[in-house]
Amino acid sequence: MAAELTAHELIARHRPTLDQALEAIRTRAYWSPHPEHPKAYGENGSLDMAAGKAAFDALLGTRLDLGQPGTDGWVDGETSPYGLELGVSYPHADPDELLPAMKAGMRAWRDAGAETRAVVCLEILKRISDRTMEFAQAVMHTSGQAFMMAFQAGGPHAQDRGMEAVAYAYVEQVRTPDTAEWTKPQGKRDPLALTKHFTPVPRGVALVIGCNTFPTWNGYPGLFASLATGNAVLVKPHPRAVLPLALTVQVARQVLTESGFDANLVALAAERPGEGIAKTLATRPEIRIIDYTGSTEFGDWLEGNARQAQVYTEKAGVNSVIVESTDDYRGMLANLAFSLSLYSGQMCTTPQNLVIPRGGIGTDQGHKSFDEVVADLAQAVDGLLGDDTRANALLGAIVNPDVKARLEAAAGLGEVALASREITHPEFPGAVVRTPVIVKLDGSKPDAEAAYMSECFGPVSFAVAVDSADDAAGLLRRTIREKGAMTVGAYTTSPEVEEAVREVCLEEAAQLSLNLTGGVYVNQTAAFSDFHGSGGNAAANAALCDGAFVANRFRVVEVRKEA
């Protein structure tokens, strides 16, 4: 069967975008091909908000048949954090049938070469982009993100991260030429001459283990990095967040088929409740790459047990913001209040520990005591979330009962500076919506350490009193070294303190945001420019996205013969 979409056609369509992406990762200036304003959707074949909602509604209660080999049943059971039963059922796979079928198409995929793989990946992303408004609903009703965030983070920002991975994968593969003529002089004798062919070859089947909170944003980098480097990709979504990745797999299979490749190069592995197939799949010999986002416990298990695979993990960490001084007190409070509130702090990048000298801080509004800083921050959060409509639009819903339980327990850990408040969602009364809690802790009290030195994932922050800026830097260093950190923030007008914090971050390999007071937040990173994580501390063994994230997903095989 001739492909409906030739490589030639796909290259013509997407090569300019790939070139822009390559330039962006080189300069790290702002760039994105995926609009983040809802009004941009509805033209050129993309669904607008209403059409996206209608498409999502039409999926509810249906069977998403992906046509996968080895399907031995159907699984469902997703309940939206907003209360909706999705009722979508997905194929359950027998890995003994599915995995061999996934390998069948790998040779043709390998032989297609890096450029064709890149543009096929870009076509997949384009189709996903067109359905962004449908994906927004799917992400909202699995992660609990509020609609605007589900749309932006689950749509264009996730697509950006996927494309960034494609760009890195492409450039890594073409660093070595396809062919080289090697001629070595031999003095008066004839030179030695060899013709050498170099082929990037995949490692095997890659496994993406998705997470509940950011199924697409955290799933796309690994998925596209592995696919673009010639591997087949098996996607094992979180049981509470299947739909966004199932739709992704569906789109990928359609594009692969249309472009003449085997649909089974991308497949879904949904699981029955309590089945725990991630462990089984992760240790299969066919699985040679794993991308995982989730708990430290399971991440460590994967690193220790899936020894046949390259394992890329993003695990728990404890993010700190040092508040030492500022020349924009209001801006700082507003910026921090937003960071703590967004998606109820259910981001791996949300600050947890606000480390503040107990003697207070210097600001453009005069000296502020520790208690004043914390009270003013509490008030800033209260103000930001005072209106229920805005609160719902920012907070989203609590993703699962564990987060709710941690939030409720946090009030018992110290003096509550800001109590969590229950908010009713007008459209989804079943949604659990809560404002963040801020708890004061004394950094010099050993009994407080158990709280601030552990990740308390969710809308919980600790205002940790320390003796000095030096102590703050010391605690920061210890926290990153022992627990890892996806992000670090600092507010200071002192060049010495800035330098000390910077040095800690360089030595402990953590990404630092300094004195953010405007519309950029410590918990947000932009693809093509910001690294997500460093890959150098305990929170993650890889950064999104750099050469190390892609370079070991393939190998280069050389075939040489005499010229």
Next chain:
Amino acid sequence: MAAELTAHELIARHRPTLDQALEAIRTRAYWSPHPEHPKAYGENGSLDMAAGKAAFDALLGTRLDLGQPGTDGWVDGETSPYGLELGVSYPHADPDELLPAMKAGMRAWRDAGAETRAVVCLEILKRISDRTMEFAQAVMHTSGQAFMMAFQAGGPHAQDRGMEAVAYAYVEQVRTPDTAEWTKPQGKRDPLALTKHFTPVPRGVALVIGCNTFPTWNGYPGLFASLATGNAVLVKPHPRAVLPLALTVQVARQVLTESGFDANLVALAAERPGEGIAKTLATRPEIRIIDYTGSTEFGDWLEGNARQAQVYTEKAGVNSVIVESTDDYRGMLANLAFSLSLYSGQMCTTPQNLVIPRGGIGTDQGHKSFDEVVADLAQAVDGLLGDDTRANALLGAIVNPDVKARLEAAAGLGEVALASREITHPEFPGAVVRTPVIVKLDGSKPDAEAAYMSECFGPVSFAVAVDSADDAAGLLRRTIREKGAMTVGAYTTSPEVEEAVREVCLEEAAQLSLNLTGGVYVNQTAAFSDFHGSGGNAAANAALCDGAFVANRFRVVEVRKEA
């Protein structure tokens, strides 16, 4: 103290060479800045052969004091495979003192940036290059390589591999700019604007665990890749091959000091007999990178236990050459005979299994039966090594008693097609010099499998009879998959067989040399052009040298603030 060698001066001196190296790894055409003819040495400050010998002789029986902190004694005990007692003593280090001292200079080394680190590394290589003839003696009298090989492989070729690693490390670090201005449009509002600084940061102290047979060639890639990416490097040589790496450390420490950096960024960890410090060092928390060449057993141990480190291993493998047909029978025999003889087969790249259809092969000299092919190859080896002077110049000495024992045992594994012969070395009567043994095995007999499916490191080859070319390809696939392979060779005039072998190599990730009949051998790879290993099969988890070999030795830390 002002540096004697400024970064500016080193950049002026070495940047052109670095640029040529960068171009070479991009085109993979022939290039080397290190001459491989002895006559090229003796000018421009380099030692000629006699001066190198004199320098080596002057080292014998002396103490090589590197001025390292934490030196708690002295160790010696190297005996040349040629019989000479070297009597050089080296510092023994207390890691509790040495490792912290090695970290002290890392900040300045990090802050120097990628380009300065690269040119300091190139200056180290230049100083080593000038002493190539001294290193040649040191490599000869630790590895047992014959002089010409010790000079070429231990000198210019090792220096090439080191420079290749520097080039990859440099280009990887400068893929991300130092600074980016990021400006994101916000419709009618002011754009968001951030200034971002990106800094490559080292992982920590890197450990290089050297091998007996190629102390410099296998040691330099990891050493220079780690140093060039900002790490300190602790070199733990093989107890029988300390001198070449101790001299390397000495040169590195001199250059670091002269260029204003801390000498302790590179240090030696020599060990007392039976001390086994590699395990202790490898699991120290300061050690974040390990490069190892040696047994599969210890390589597996490192991968399983040094979990705090990035571990790069080159382990055992079983290399095969498929002999199916040829249009240059004499050329093939001569080429194979040389490959089997060079350094008594004590190369990780030497062919072990010669896989030949039992019905014989087609050649330009008519059909040759299996027995004829094996007998003709035996005769070719005999001819090549018939003259004792030439034999000594090619074979070198047996590196240790284990190799000798394996060689002697091999004759009992099957029908001996070529018996090993003892050769007397005129200059070093203590040298154990042996010609290779070729043993015939029947690939269909299960009891033969134990022999040809295990690595028999040393001058032992098996002529394995198989039923067909298909069987040969099948055995090749199984051997690579189960045992790994650093090299694969094949002789065939059949496009179908070539394609089948090529496909096996692509699928199992092994480097293939086709129909070599001239002056290039399957067991030799050229830096800047050939990959050494693939990193994709059990023989090695890394290839020399590619992006994956360097990309995870550092991380990039971003510091962003509002513009």
